[in-house]
Amino acid sequence: EVVLTQSPDNLSLSPGERATLSCRASQSVTSNWLAWYQQKPGQAPRLLIHGASSRATGIPDRFSGSGSGTDFTLTISRLEPEDFALYYCQQYGSSFTFGGGTKVEIK
Amino acid sequence: QVQLQESGPGLVKPLQTLSLTCTVSGGSITSGGYYWSWIRQHPGKGLEWIGYIYYSGLIDYNPSLKSRVTVSRQTSRNQFSLKLNSVTAADTAVYYCARSPPYSYGVFDSWGQGTLVTVSS
Numbered sequence: 001e002v003v004l005t006q007s008p009d010n011l012s013l014s015p016g017e018r019a020t021l022s023c024r025a026s027q028s029v030t031s032n033w034l035a036w037y038q039q040k041p042g043q044a045p046r047l048l049i050h051g052a053s054s055r056a057t058g059i060p061d062r063f064s065g066s067g068s069g070t071d072f073t074l075t076i077s078r079l080e081p082e083d084f085a086l087y088y089c090q091q092y093g094s095s096f097t098f099g100g101g102t103k104v105e106i107k
Numbered sequence: 108q109v110q111l112q113e114s115g116p117g118l119v120k121p122l123q124t125l126s127l128t129c130t131v132s133g134g135s136i137t138s139g140g141y142y143w144s145w146i147r148q149h150p151g152k153g154l155e156w157i158g159y160i161y162y163s164g165l166i167d168y169n170p171s172l173k174s175r176v177t178v179s180r181q182t183s184r185n186q187f188s189l190k191l192n193s194v195t196a197a198d199t200a201v202y203y204c205a206r207s208p209p210y211s212y213g214v215f216d217s218w219g220q221g222t223l224v225t226v227s228s
Contacts, residue, residue, distance in 0.1 A: 001170075001171075033211070033213060035213075035214050035215075037215075043220075044203055044205075044218035044219065044220060044221055045154065045203075045215070045218060046218075047214060047215060047216045050211055050214040051211070056216060057216075088153065088154060090154070090213075090215075091213075092211070092212070092213020092214060093213075095156070095169065095170070096156040096169075096213050097156070098153050098154040098155070098156075099153065100152075100153045101153055
């Protein structure tokens with residue numbers, strides 16, 4: 001099983017700041033098949049990024065994904081108030097597994 | 108725009124079978140090359156994929172749950188279902204149904220709102 005480790009667990013930032021979230025895989029992710037999701041309390045996850053760097057439909061360009069192999073990053077260039085939420089990475093190169101999540105909270 | 112809605116009992120007794128249904132509107136589960144999955148989220152924790160049924164009827168499961176899980180579909184009602192046998196408290200979670208697009212079978216681009224299932228006597 002591909003284990004995904006996200007860091008940090010929590011990220012305290014102010015609106016307008018840049019957020020950098022990390023996702024590390026226990027083995028290379030096939031074809032960089034890695035996605036990122038945003039989840040707010042009481043809601044289902046929302047797809048942000050697929051294929052490591054492709055934004056999903058309707059996702060603002062302040063969200064960007066990068067990385068390859070075992071190391072991936074989600075960057076939010078300038079945090080908006082609605083961006084404070086939980087973020088998960090997920091690989092789909094070998095079955096499907098999710099990371100433990102990073103909570104982006106208001107400082 | 109596709110919409111998914113989970114339904115089923117919110118409370119299941121230990122060792123019994125958890126049964127949930129996902130009703131899909133705005134698109135057929137038997138066309139378009141889509142995959143239809145079940146995913147769960149334990150309280151306050153991460154996400155776990157359970158299994159999927161492809162539009163063709165092909166099925167796959169999470170190896171860690173495979174011995175207890177059945178995913179099936181009812182095409183006339185545009186629904187697909189989850190059965191999880193011999194449940195324990197560890198199966199208490201919010202259960203989501205979700206869709207994966209044909210361009211990427213492992214990406215979940217549409218989700219139901221989720222339903223909390225509690226396993227307790």
